[in-house]
Amino acid sequence: MNGRKQVAIIGGGIAGLTAAYYLQKEINEKHLPYDVRLLEASDHLGGKIRTVRKDGFTIERGPDSFLARKKSAARLASEVGLENELVPNGTGQSYILVNNKLHKMPSGSFMGIPTQVRPFLGSGLFSPLGKVRAAGDFIKSKGEAKEDQSLGHFFRRRLGDEVVENLIEPLLSGIYAGNIDNLSLMATFPNFYHLEQKHGSLIKGLNKTMPKKKQTKGAKKPSMFLTLERGLESLVDAIVAQLDEGIVSTGVSVDHIERKEDCYHLLLGNGTGMRADAVIIAAPHHAASKMLSQYDFMEPLRQMPATSVANVAMAFDASAIKKDIDGTGFVVSRNSDYRITACTWTHKKWPHSTPEGKVLLRCYVGKPGDQEVVDLSDEEIQKIVMKDLNKTMNITSEPEFSVITRWRDAMPQYTVGHKQRLQTIHAKMAEALPGVHLAGGSYEGIGLPDCIDQGEAVVQKVIEQLQT
Numbered sequence: 001m002n003g004r005k006q007v008a009i010i011g012g013g014i015a016g017l018t019a020a021y022y023l024q025k026e027i028n029e030k031h032l033p034y035d036v037r038l039l040e041a042s043d044h045l046g047g048k049i050r051t052v053r054k055d056g057f058t059i060e061r062g063p064d065s066f067l068a069r070k071k072s073a074a075r076l077a078s079e080v081g082l083e084n085e086l087v088p089n090g091t092g093q094s095y096i097l098v099n100n101k102l103h104k105m106p107s108g109s110f111m112g113i114p115t116q117v118r119p120f121l122g123s124g125l126f127s128p129l130g131k132v133r134a135a136g137d138f139i140k141s142k143g144e145a146k147e148d149q150s151l152g153h154f155f156r157r158r159l160g161d162e163v164v165e166n167l168i169e170p171l172l173s174g175i176y177a178g179n180i181d182n183l184s185l186m187a188t189f190p191n192f193y194h195l196e197q198k199h200g201s202l203i204k205g206l207n208k209t210m211p212k213k214k215q216t217k218g219a220k221k222p223s224m225f226l227t228l229e230r231g232l233e234s235l236v237d238a239i240v241a242q243l244d245e246g247i248v249s250t251g252v253s254v255d256h257i258e259r260k261e262d263c264y265h266l267l268l269g270n271g272t273g274m275r276a277d278a279v280i281i282a283a284p285h286h287a288a289s290k291m292l293s294q295y296d297f298m299e300p301l302r303q304m305p306a307t308s309v310a311n312v313a314m315a316f317d318a319s320a321i322k323k324d325i326d327g328t329g330f331v332v333s334r335n336s337d338y339r340i341t342a343c344t345w346t347h348k349k350w351p352h353s354t355p356e357g358k359v360l361l362r363c364y365v366g367k368p369g370d371q372e373v374v375d376l377s378d379e380e381i382q383k384i385v386m387k388d389l390n391k392t393m394n395i396t397s398e399p400e401f402s403v404i405t406r407w408r409d410a411m412p413q414y415t416v417g418h419k420q421r422l423q424t425i426h427a428k429m430a431e432a433l434p435g436v437h438l439a440g441g442s443y444e445g446i447g448l449p450d451c452i453d454q455g456e457a458v459v460q461k462v463i464e465q466l467q468t
Protein backbone atom coordinates (compact mmCIF):
# COMPACT_ATOMS: atom_id res chain seq x y z
CA MET A 1 0.00 0.00 0.00
CA ASN A 2 1.30 3.47 -0.87
CA GLY A 3 -0.82 5.21 1.78
CA ARG A 4 -2.98 6.90 -0.84
CA LYS A 5 -6.74 6.61 -0.41
CA GLN A 6 -8.80 5.06 -3.17
CA VAL A 7 -12.13 6.57 -4.26
CA ALA A 8 -14.36 4.47 -6.52
CA ILE A 9 -17.05 6.13 -8.60
CA ILE A 10 -19.62 3.69 -9.96
CA GLY A 11 -21.39 4.84 -13.12
CA GLY A 12 -20.19 7.08 -15.92
CA GLY A 13 -23.36 9.09 -16.49
CA ILE A 14 -23.30 12.84 -15.93
CA ALA A 15 -23.44 12.46 -12.12
CA GLY A 16 -20.45 10.11 -11.98
CA LEU A 17 -18.43 12.10 -14.50
CA THR A 18 -19.10 15.33 -12.62
CA ALA A 19 -17.96 13.71 -9.38
CA ALA A 20 -14.78 12.45 -11.10
CA TYR A 21 -14.08 15.89 -12.58
CA TYR A 22 -14.53 17.89 -9.36
CA LEU A 23 -12.75 15.27 -7.25
CA GLN A 24 -9.73 15.31 -9.55
CA LYS A 25 -9.77 19.11 -9.44
CA GLU A 26 -9.76 19.14 -5.62
CA ILE A 27 -7.01 16.51 -5.52
CA ASN A 28 -4.82 18.51 -7.89
CA GLU A 29 -5.48 21.91 -6.30
CA LYS A 30 -5.06 20.74 -2.69
CA HIS A 31 -2.48 18.01 -3.34
CA LEU A 32 -4.68 15.42 -1.68
CA PRO A 33 -3.28 11.87 -1.46
CA TYR A 34 -6.24 10.24 -3.18
CA ASP A 35 -6.64 8.19 -6.35
CA VAL A 36 -9.89 8.12 -8.29
CA ARG A 37 -11.28 5.34 -10.42
CA LEU A 38 -14.56 5.52 -12.33
CA LEU A 39 -16.14 2.21 -13.31
CA GLU A 40 -18.77 2.21 -16.04
CA ALA A 41 -20.63 -1.00 -16.89
CA SER A 42 -21.35 -0.21 -20.53
CA ASP A 43 -18.95 0.69 -23.32
CA HIS A 44 -20.38 4.18 -23.44
CA LEU A 45 -19.76 7.17 -21.18
CA GLY A 46 -22.50 9.72 -20.52
CA GLY A 47 -25.29 7.33 -19.46
CA LYS A 48 -28.54 8.79 -20.75
CA ILE A 49 -26.74 11.51 -22.71
CA ARG A 50 -26.39 10.26 -26.27
CA THR A 51 -26.00 12.39 -29.37
CA VAL A 52 -26.20 11.13 -32.94
CA ARG A 53 -24.72 13.28 -35.71
CA LYS A 54 -25.95 12.27 -39.14
CA ASP A 55 -26.30 14.01 -42.52
CA GLY A 56 -25.83 17.43 -40.90
CA PHE A 57 -28.43 16.77 -38.16
CA THR A 58 -27.60 16.74 -34.44
CA ILE A 59 -30.04 14.36 -32.78
CA GLU A 60 -30.36 13.72 -29.07
CA ARG A 61 -31.48 10.22 -28.12
CA GLY A 62 -31.92 11.22 -24.47
CA PRO A 63 -31.89 14.68 -22.87
CA ASP A 64 -31.75 17.51 -25.39
CA SER A 65 -31.12 20.51 -23.11
CA PHE A 66 -31.07 21.75 -19.54
CA LEU A 67 -32.81 24.47 -17.59
CA ALA A 68 -30.76 27.67 -17.84
CA ARG A 69 -31.87 29.00 -14.45
CA LYS A 70 -30.14 26.09 -12.68
CA LYS A 71 -26.60 27.30 -13.12
CA SER A 72 -24.41 24.24 -12.51
CA ALA A 73 -24.68 22.72 -16.00
CA ALA A 74 -23.64 25.86 -17.90
CA ARG A 75 -20.89 26.45 -15.33
CA LEU A 76 -19.50 22.94 -15.80
CA ALA A 77 -19.73 23.28 -19.59
CA SER A 78 -17.80 26.57 -19.38
CA GLU A 79 -15.16 25.06 -17.07
CA VAL A 80 -14.43 22.30 -19.55
CA GLY A 81 -14.07 24.77 -22.43
CA LEU A 82 -17.53 24.78 -24.01
CA GLU A 83 -18.64 28.28 -23.02
CA ASN A 84 -18.81 29.40 -26.63
CA GLU A 85 -20.84 26.37 -27.65
CA LEU A 86 -23.78 26.98 -25.32
CA VAL A 87 -26.94 27.60 -27.37
CA PRO A 88 -30.24 29.01 -26.01
CA ASN A 89 -33.47 27.55 -27.36
CA GLY A 90 -35.31 29.27 -30.17
CA THR A 91 -38.50 30.61 -28.66
CA GLY A 92 -41.91 30.51 -30.20
CA GLN A 93 -45.46 29.46 -29.56
CA SER A 94 -45.89 26.13 -27.82
CA TYR A 95 -49.13 24.20 -27.87
CA ILE A 96 -51.11 21.74 -25.90
CA LEU A 97 -53.31 19.13 -27.49
CA VAL A 98 -56.56 18.75 -25.61
CA ASN A 99 -59.51 16.69 -26.81
CA ASN A 100 -57.68 16.24 -30.12
CA LYS A 101 -57.33 19.97 -30.76
CA LEU A 102 -54.18 22.13 -30.59
CA HIS A 103 -54.45 25.11 -28.24
CA LYS A 104 -51.89 27.82 -27.66
CA MET A 105 -50.19 27.54 -24.28
CA PRO A 106 -51.68 30.46 -22.32
CA SER A 107 -49.02 33.10 -21.79
CA GLY A 108 -48.12 34.06 -18.25
CA SER A 109 -48.42 30.55 -16.83
CA PHE A 110 -45.70 28.90 -14.82
CA MET A 111 -45.75 25.09 -15.04
CA GLY A 112 -49.41 25.45 -15.96
CA ILE A 113 -50.32 27.71 -13.06
CA PRO A 114 -51.75 31.00 -14.27
CA THR A 115 -49.95 34.14 -13.13
CA GLN A 116 -51.97 36.46 -15.36
CA VAL A 117 -55.72 36.25 -15.45
CA ARG A 118 -56.47 37.60 -18.95
CA PRO A 119 -54.68 34.98 -21.16
CA PHE A 120 -56.12 32.28 -18.97
CA LEU A 121 -59.68 33.57 -19.26
CA GLY A 122 -59.31 33.90 -23.03
CA SER A 123 -57.92 30.38 -23.48
CA GLY A 124 -60.04 27.75 -25.22
CA LEU A 125 -58.31 25.12 -23.08
CA PHE A 126 -60.87 25.29 -20.29
CA SER A 127 -64.64 25.45 -19.97
CA PRO A 128 -66.18 28.46 -18.15
CA LEU A 129 -66.78 26.15 -15.19
CA GLY A 130 -63.15 25.01 -15.25
CA LYS A 131 -62.02 28.65 -15.15
CA VAL A 132 -64.30 29.45 -12.22
CA ARG A 133 -63.01 26.41 -10.37
CA ALA A 134 -59.38 27.45 -10.99
CA ALA A 135 -60.17 30.93 -9.63
CA GLY A 136 -61.11 29.12 -6.41
CA ASP A 137 -57.35 29.17 -5.74
CA PHE A 138 -57.76 32.81 -4.64
CA ILE A 139 -60.22 31.96 -1.87
CA LYS A 140 -59.67 28.31 -0.97
CA SER A 141 -58.01 27.95 2.42
CA LYS A 142 -54.55 26.47 2.44
CA GLY A 143 -54.21 22.74 2.88
CA GLU A 144 -53.04 21.12 6.08
CA ALA A 145 -49.29 21.23 6.59
CA LYS A 146 -48.01 17.75 5.74
CA GLU A 147 -44.78 15.95 4.99
CA ASP A 148 -45.81 15.04 1.46
CA GLN A 149 -48.75 14.54 -0.89
CA SER A 150 -49.19 13.72 -4.56
CA LEU A 151 -48.67 16.40 -7.18
CA GLY A 152 -52.04 15.51 -8.70
CA HIS A 153 -53.91 15.73 -5.40
CA PHE A 154 -52.31 19.07 -4.55
CA PHE A 155 -53.06 20.77 -7.88
CA ARG A 156 -56.55 19.27 -8.18
CA ARG A 157 -57.42 20.67 -4.75
CA ARG A 158 -56.14 24.13 -5.58
CA LEU A 159 -57.10 24.55 -9.25
CA GLY A 160 -59.60 21.80 -10.09
CA ASP A 161 -59.43 18.72 -12.32
CA GLU A 162 -59.78 20.55 -15.62
CA VAL A 163 -56.70 22.76 -15.27
CA VAL A 164 -54.76 19.74 -14.04
CA GLU A 165 -55.82 17.45 -16.87
CA ASN A 166 -55.65 19.98 -19.70
CA LEU A 167 -52.49 21.83 -18.73
CA ILE A 168 -50.53 20.84 -15.64
CA GLU A 169 -50.53 17.08 -16.12
CA PRO A 170 -49.27 17.09 -19.75
CA LEU A 171 -46.50 19.55 -18.83
CA LEU A 172 -45.34 17.69 -15.73
CA SER A 173 -45.59 14.21 -17.13
CA GLY A 174 -43.43 15.45 -20.01
CA ILE A 175 -40.68 15.85 -17.41
CA TYR A 176 -41.28 12.87 -15.14
CA ALA A 177 -42.96 10.41 -17.57
CA GLY A 178 -45.22 9.25 -14.77
CA ASN A 179 -48.63 9.52 -13.24
CA ILE A 180 -48.86 12.81 -11.37
CA ASP A 181 -51.39 11.33 -8.97
CA ASN A 182 -48.56 9.14 -7.65
CA LEU A 183 -45.65 11.59 -7.86
CA SER A 184 -44.38 13.39 -4.79
CA LEU A 185 -44.95 17.12 -4.49
CA MET A 186 -42.03 17.57 -2.09
CA ALA A 187 -39.54 15.65 -4.25
CA THR A 188 -40.47 17.53 -7.42
CA PHE A 189 -41.90 21.00 -6.77
CA PRO A 190 -41.65 21.69 -3.01
CA ASN A 191 -41.77 25.44 -3.73
CA PHE A 192 -45.46 25.12 -4.71
CA TYR A 193 -46.23 23.63 -1.30
CA HIS A 194 -44.38 26.47 0.41
CA LEU A 195 -46.16 29.07 -1.75
CA GLU A 196 -49.52 27.66 -0.68
CA GLN A 197 -48.52 27.55 2.97
CA LYS A 198 -47.17 31.10 2.92
CA HIS A 199 -49.58 32.93 0.61
CA GLY A 200 -52.69 30.73 0.86
CA SER A 201 -52.93 30.75 -2.96
CA LEU A 202 -50.61 29.55 -5.72
CA ILE A 203 -51.61 32.32 -8.11
CA LYS A 204 -51.09 35.05 -5.51
CA GLY A 205 -47.87 33.43 -4.32
CA LEU A 206 -46.42 33.18 -7.82
CA ASN A 207 -47.37 36.76 -8.55
CA LYS A 208 -45.59 37.93 -5.43
CA THR A 209 -42.46 35.86 -5.88
CA MET A 210 -41.83 35.59 -9.63
CA PRO A 211 -39.42 38.21 -10.95
CA LYS A 212 -41.43 40.82 -12.83
CA LYS A 213 -40.42 40.93 -16.46
CA LYS A 214 -40.93 44.11 -18.39
CA GLN A 215 -43.59 43.34 -21.01
CA THR A 216 -42.61 45.02 -24.25
CA LYS A 217 -45.10 44.47 -27.02
CA GLY A 218 -43.72 42.16 -29.71
CA ALA A 219 -40.66 41.31 -27.58
CA LYS A 220 -39.34 37.76 -27.93
CA LYS A 221 -39.97 35.32 -25.10
CA PRO A 222 -36.76 34.73 -23.10
CA SER A 223 -35.06 31.36 -23.61
CA MET A 224 -35.39 28.95 -20.72
CA PHE A 225 -33.13 26.15 -21.91
CA LEU A 226 -29.57 25.70 -23.05
CA THR A 227 -27.89 23.01 -25.07
CA LEU A 228 -24.55 22.60 -26.80
CA GLU A 229 -23.86 23.34 -30.45
CA ARG A 230 -22.40 19.87 -31.16
CA GLY A 231 -24.88 18.07 -28.91
CA LEU A 232 -24.87 17.23 -25.20
CA GLU A 233 -22.43 14.39 -25.71
CA SER A 234 -19.79 17.05 -26.36
CA LEU A 235 -20.07 17.85 -22.62
CA VAL A 236 -19.34 14.22 -21.81
CA ASP A 237 -16.35 14.19 -24.18
CA ALA A 238 -15.02 17.48 -22.77
CA ILE A 239 -15.24 16.23 -19.17
CA VAL A 240 -13.55 12.95 -20.07
CA ALA A 241 -10.78 14.86 -21.88
CA GLN A 242 -10.00 16.63 -18.58
CA LEU A 243 -9.68 13.40 -16.60
CA ASP A 244 -6.23 11.91 -16.10
CA GLU A 245 -5.45 8.77 -18.04
CA GLY A 246 -6.35 5.57 -16.22
CA ILE A 247 -9.17 7.07 -14.16
CA VAL A 248 -12.01 5.78 -16.34
CA SER A 249 -12.69 2.12 -17.10
CA THR A 250 -15.60 1.21 -19.35
CA GLY A 251 -17.12 -2.25 -19.72
CA VAL A 252 -16.60 -2.86 -16.00
CA SER A 253 -19.69 -3.32 -13.85
CA VAL A 254 -19.73 -3.36 -10.08
CA ASP A 255 -21.79 -6.33 -8.95
CA HIS A 256 -21.40 -6.16 -5.20
CA ILE A 257 -19.99 -3.95 -2.46
CA GLU A 258 -18.76 -5.55 0.74
CA ARG A 259 -17.67 -3.68 3.86
CA LYS A 260 -14.30 -4.86 5.19
CA GLU A 261 -12.64 -3.85 8.44
CA ASP A 262 -11.44 -0.39 7.33
CA CYS A 263 -12.39 -0.21 3.64
CA TYR A 264 -14.74 -1.56 0.98
CA HIS A 265 -14.29 -4.40 -1.44
CA LEU A 266 -15.96 -4.02 -4.82
CA LEU A 267 -16.68 -7.22 -6.70
CA LEU A 268 -16.49 -6.47 -10.43
CA GLY A 269 -18.36 -8.14 -13.27
CA ASN A 270 -15.09 -9.34 -14.83
CA GLY A 271 -14.46 -11.50 -11.78
CA THR A 272 -11.80 -9.24 -10.24
CA GLY A 273 -12.10 -6.99 -7.23
CA MET A 274 -11.14 -3.50 -6.13
CA ARG A 275 -10.40 -1.96 -2.76
CA ALA A 276 -11.86 1.48 -1.99
CA ASP A 277 -11.84 3.82 0.99
CA ALA A 278 -14.83 5.76 -0.30
CA VAL A 279 -17.46 4.85 -2.87
CA ILE A 280 -19.73 7.12 -4.89
CA ILE A 281 -22.61 5.15 -6.35
CA ALA A 282 -23.72 7.21 -9.35
CA ALA A 283 -25.73 4.38 -10.87
CA PRO A 284 -29.55 4.23 -11.05
CA HIS A 285 -31.47 3.00 -8.01
CA HIS A 286 -32.09 -0.59 -9.13
CA ALA A 287 -28.38 -1.10 -9.82
CA ALA A 288 -27.44 0.56 -6.50
CA SER A 289 -29.79 -1.67 -4.50
CA LYS A 290 -28.37 -4.77 -6.23
CA MET A 291 -24.79 -3.82 -5.27
CA LEU A 292 -25.89 -3.59 -1.65
CA SER A 293 -28.40 -6.46 -1.71
CA GLN A 294 -27.39 -7.60 1.78
CA TYR A 295 -28.81 -4.42 3.35
CA ASP A 296 -32.55 -4.32 4.09
CA PHE A 297 -32.51 -0.52 4.24
CA MET A 298 -31.99 -0.50 0.45
CA GLU A 299 -35.45 -2.09 0.01
CA PRO A 300 -37.21 1.22 -0.86
CA LEU A 301 -34.79 1.64 -3.80
CA ARG A 302 -35.49 -1.95 -4.87
CA GLN A 303 -39.21 -1.10 -4.83
CA MET A 304 -38.87 2.33 -6.43
CA PRO A 305 -40.63 2.32 -9.80
CA ALA A 306 -39.17 3.54 -13.09
CA THR A 307 -41.09 4.01 -16.32
CA SER A 308 -40.12 3.48 -19.94
CA VAL A 309 -40.38 5.81 -22.91
CA ALA A 310 -39.25 5.74 -26.52
CA ASN A 311 -37.85 8.76 -28.27
CA VAL A 312 -38.54 9.01 -31.99
CA ALA A 313 -36.55 11.53 -34.04
CA MET A 314 -37.52 11.84 -37.70
CA ALA A 315 -35.76 13.85 -40.42
CA PHE A 316 -37.69 15.18 -43.41
CA ASP A 317 -37.19 17.46 -46.33
CA ALA A 318 -39.12 20.66 -45.58
CA SER A 319 -41.23 20.06 -48.71
CA ALA A 320 -42.74 16.94 -47.07
CA ILE A 321 -44.55 19.05 -44.48
CA LYS A 322 -47.61 20.42 -46.24
CA LYS A 323 -49.33 21.77 -43.15
CA ASP A 324 -46.76 23.29 -40.84
CA ILE A 325 -47.53 24.95 -37.54
CA ASP A 326 -45.84 28.10 -36.40
CA GLY A 327 -44.31 27.07 -33.11
CA THR A 328 -41.82 24.90 -31.27
CA GLY A 329 -43.96 21.91 -30.36
CA PHE A 330 -46.80 20.52 -28.31
CA VAL A 331 -47.58 18.25 -25.39
CA VAL A 332 -50.59 15.95 -25.39
CA SER A 333 -53.26 15.68 -22.69
CA ARG A 334 -54.45 12.23 -21.63
CA ASN A 335 -57.96 13.02 -22.86
CA SER A 336 -56.73 13.14 -26.46
CA ASP A 337 -56.87 10.05 -28.60
CA TYR A 338 -53.10 10.03 -29.18
CA ARG A 339 -50.28 7.67 -28.26
CA ILE A 340 -47.52 10.26 -28.61
CA THR A 341 -47.09 12.33 -25.46
CA ALA A 342 -45.13 15.24 -26.94
CA CYS A 343 -43.63 16.47 -30.17
CA THR A 344 -40.84 19.02 -30.53
CA TRP A 345 -40.30 20.82 -33.81
CA THR A 346 -36.62 20.53 -33.17
CA HIS A 347 -35.61 22.49 -36.28
CA LYS A 348 -37.41 25.50 -34.75
CA LYS A 349 -36.54 25.03 -31.11
CA TRP A 350 -32.91 24.21 -31.90
CA PRO A 351 -32.22 25.58 -35.41
CA HIS A 352 -28.54 24.59 -35.20
CA SER A 353 -29.58 20.91 -35.08
CA THR A 354 -31.01 20.81 -38.60
CA PRO A 355 -29.60 21.66 -42.03
CA GLU A 356 -31.27 24.42 -44.06
CA GLY A 357 -34.37 23.20 -45.91
CA LYS A 358 -34.86 20.21 -43.59
CA VAL A 359 -37.19 19.44 -40.70
CA LEU A 360 -36.46 17.47 -37.54
CA LEU A 361 -39.36 16.23 -35.42
CA ARG A 362 -38.79 14.54 -32.07
CA CYS A 363 -41.66 12.72 -30.39
CA TYR A 364 -42.15 10.60 -27.30
CA VAL A 365 -44.35 7.56 -26.74
CA GLY A 366 -44.88 5.54 -23.55
CA LYS A 367 -47.42 7.27 -21.33
CA PRO A 368 -48.60 5.52 -18.16
CA GLY A 369 -50.97 2.76 -19.26
CA ASP A 370 -49.25 2.51 -22.65
CA GLN A 371 -45.84 1.21 -21.64
CA GLU A 372 -46.03 -1.73 -24.04
CA VAL A 373 -45.64 0.66 -27.00
CA VAL A 374 -41.92 0.85 -26.15
CA ASP A 375 -41.54 -2.86 -26.98
CA LEU A 376 -43.00 -2.59 -30.49
CA SER A 377 -40.71 -2.74 -33.53
CA ASP A 378 -39.20 0.43 -34.98
CA GLU A 379 -41.59 0.19 -37.94
CA GLU A 380 -44.63 -0.09 -35.67
CA ILE A 381 -43.54 2.78 -33.44
CA GLN A 382 -42.85 5.02 -36.42
CA LYS A 383 -46.26 4.18 -37.91
CA ILE A 384 -48.01 5.14 -34.66
CA VAL A 385 -46.09 8.42 -34.47
CA MET A 386 -46.75 9.33 -38.11
CA LYS A 387 -50.46 8.55 -37.74
CA ASP A 388 -50.71 10.81 -34.70
CA LEU A 389 -48.71 13.63 -36.30
CA ASN A 390 -50.90 13.55 -39.37
CA LYS A 391 -53.92 14.33 -37.25
CA THR A 392 -52.54 17.87 -36.78
CA MET A 393 -49.93 18.28 -39.52
CA ASN A 394 -49.96 17.15 -43.14
CA ILE A 395 -46.80 15.15 -43.78
CA THR A 396 -46.81 13.68 -47.26
CA SER A 397 -43.80 11.39 -47.19
CA GLU A 398 -42.02 9.01 -44.88
CA PRO A 399 -38.99 10.39 -43.01
CA GLU A 400 -35.65 10.45 -44.81
CA PHE A 401 -34.41 8.59 -41.76
CA SER A 402 -35.44 8.09 -38.17
CA VAL A 403 -33.60 7.43 -34.93
CA ILE A 404 -35.68 5.50 -32.40
CA THR A 405 -34.37 5.01 -28.87
CA ARG A 406 -36.02 2.87 -26.22
CA TRP A 407 -35.43 3.94 -22.64
CA ARG A 408 -36.58 0.98 -20.55
CA ASP A 409 -37.09 1.62 -16.84
CA ALA A 410 -35.06 4.79 -17.32
CA MET A 411 -37.37 7.40 -15.80
CA PRO A 412 -37.14 7.10 -11.98
CA GLN A 413 -40.45 7.80 -10.28
CA TYR A 414 -40.29 9.98 -7.20
CA THR A 415 -43.52 8.74 -5.66
CA VAL A 416 -45.11 10.25 -2.53
CA GLY A 417 -42.71 9.91 0.42
CA HIS A 418 -39.57 9.75 -1.79
CA LYS A 419 -37.68 12.37 0.20
CA GLN A 420 -38.37 10.78 3.58
CA ARG A 421 -37.41 7.33 2.28
CA LEU A 422 -34.18 8.74 0.89
CA GLN A 423 -33.40 10.50 4.16
CA THR A 424 -33.77 7.21 6.02
CA ILE A 425 -31.51 5.45 3.51
CA HIS A 426 -28.87 8.19 3.83
CA ALA A 427 -28.98 7.95 7.63
CA LYS A 428 -28.73 4.15 7.65
CA MET A 429 -25.97 4.22 5.03
CA ALA A 430 -23.97 6.73 7.05
CA GLU A 431 -24.16 4.28 9.99
CA ALA A 432 -23.61 0.96 8.22
CA LEU A 433 -21.52 2.13 5.27
CA PRO A 434 -19.62 5.31 6.15
CA GLY A 435 -17.99 6.74 3.06
CA VAL A 436 -20.53 5.24 0.62
CA HIS A 437 -22.72 7.84 -1.08
CA LEU A 438 -25.50 7.99 -3.67
CA ALA A 439 -25.69 10.58 -6.45
CA GLY A 440 -27.69 10.94 -9.64
CA GLY A 441 -31.07 11.10 -11.28
CA SER A 442 -32.69 8.44 -9.10
CA TYR A 443 -32.15 10.35 -5.91
CA GLU A 444 -32.32 14.14 -5.60
CA GLY A 445 -33.51 15.53 -8.89
CA ILE A 446 -33.62 14.11 -12.40
CA GLY A 447 -32.63 17.17 -14.47
CA LEU A 448 -29.06 17.37 -15.74
CA PRO A 449 -28.22 20.35 -13.47
CA ASP A 450 -29.64 18.40 -10.49
CA CYS A 451 -27.40 15.44 -11.33
CA ILE A 452 -24.41 17.77 -11.72
CA ASP A 453 -25.21 19.41 -8.35
CA GLN A 454 -25.29 15.98 -6.73
CA GLY A 455 -22.01 14.92 -8.36
CA GLU A 456 -20.36 18.10 -7.13
CA ALA A 457 -21.81 17.93 -3.60
CA VAL A 458 -20.79 14.33 -3.06
CA VAL A 459 -17.14 15.23 -3.69
CA GLN A 460 -17.16 17.49 -0.63
CA LYS A 461 -18.70 14.73 1.50
CA VAL A 462 -16.05 12.25 0.38
CA ILE A 463 -13.20 14.67 1.09
CA GLU A 464 -14.57 15.52 4.55
CA GLN A 465 -14.90 11.85 5.39
CA LEU A 466 -11.43 10.91 4.10
CA GLN A 467 -9.85 13.75 6.04
CA THR A 468 -11.29 12.67 9.41
Ligand code: FAD
Pocket residue numbers: 010011012013014015016039040041042044045046047048049061062063064065066067252253254255282283284287309311407410411439440441442445446447448449451
Ligand atom coordinates in the same frame (compact mmCIF):
# COMPACT_ATOMS: atom_id res chain seq x y z
P1 FAD B 1 -27.30 7.75 -15.94
O1 FAD B 1 -27.18 8.67 -17.06
O2 FAD B 1 -28.35 6.70 -15.96
O3 FAD B 1 -25.87 7.06 -15.74
C1 FAD B 1 -25.69 5.98 -14.86
C2 FAD B 1 -24.55 5.12 -15.40
O4 FAD B 1 -24.32 4.05 -14.47
C3 FAD B 1 -24.87 4.47 -16.74
O5 FAD B 1 -23.89 4.80 -17.68
C4 FAD B 1 -24.90 2.97 -16.42
O6 FAD B 1 -24.43 2.18 -17.48
C5 FAD B 1 -23.97 2.90 -15.21
N1 FAD B 1 -24.19 1.72 -14.37
C6 FAD B 1 -25.37 1.15 -14.02
N2 FAD B 1 -25.14 0.08 -13.24
C7 FAD B 1 -23.80 -0.03 -13.09
C8 FAD B 1 -22.95 -0.96 -12.40
N3 FAD B 1 -23.45 -1.98 -11.72
N4 FAD B 1 -21.61 -0.78 -12.46
C9 FAD B 1 -21.07 0.27 -13.17
N5 FAD B 1 -21.84 1.16 -13.86
C10 FAD B 1 -23.18 1.01 -13.81
N6 FAD B 1 -32.87 15.94 -18.14
C11 FAD B 1 -32.75 17.25 -18.50
O7 FAD B 1 -32.22 18.06 -17.71
N7 FAD B 1 -33.17 17.70 -19.70
C12 FAD B 1 -33.75 16.87 -20.62
O8 FAD B 1 -34.07 17.30 -21.73
C13 FAD B 1 -33.94 15.51 -20.26
N8 FAD B 1 -34.52 14.65 -21.12
C14 FAD B 1 -34.48 13.32 -20.87
C15 FAD B 1 -34.93 12.44 -21.85
C16 FAD B 1 -34.87 11.07 -21.63
C17 FAD B 1 -35.33 10.12 -22.69
C18 FAD B 1 -34.34 10.57 -20.41
C19 FAD B 1 -34.24 9.07 -20.18
C20 FAD B 1 -33.92 11.44 -19.42
C21 FAD B 1 -33.98 12.82 -19.64
N9 FAD B 1 -33.52 13.74 -18.69
C22 FAD B 1 -33.44 15.07 -19.00
C23 FAD B 1 -33.02 13.27 -17.38
C24 FAD B 1 -31.50 13.14 -17.38
O9 FAD B 1 -31.04 12.79 -18.65
C25 FAD B 1 -31.06 12.05 -16.40
O10 FAD B 1 -31.68 12.22 -15.14
C26 FAD B 1 -29.55 12.09 -16.19
O11 FAD B 1 -28.88 12.01 -17.43
C27 FAD B 1 -29.15 10.94 -15.27
O12 FAD B 1 -27.76 10.96 -15.09
P2 FAD B 1 -27.08 9.96 -14.07
O13 FAD B 1 -25.61 10.14 -14.19
O14 FAD B 1 -27.70 10.07 -12.74
O15 FAD B 1 -27.51 8.49 -14.56
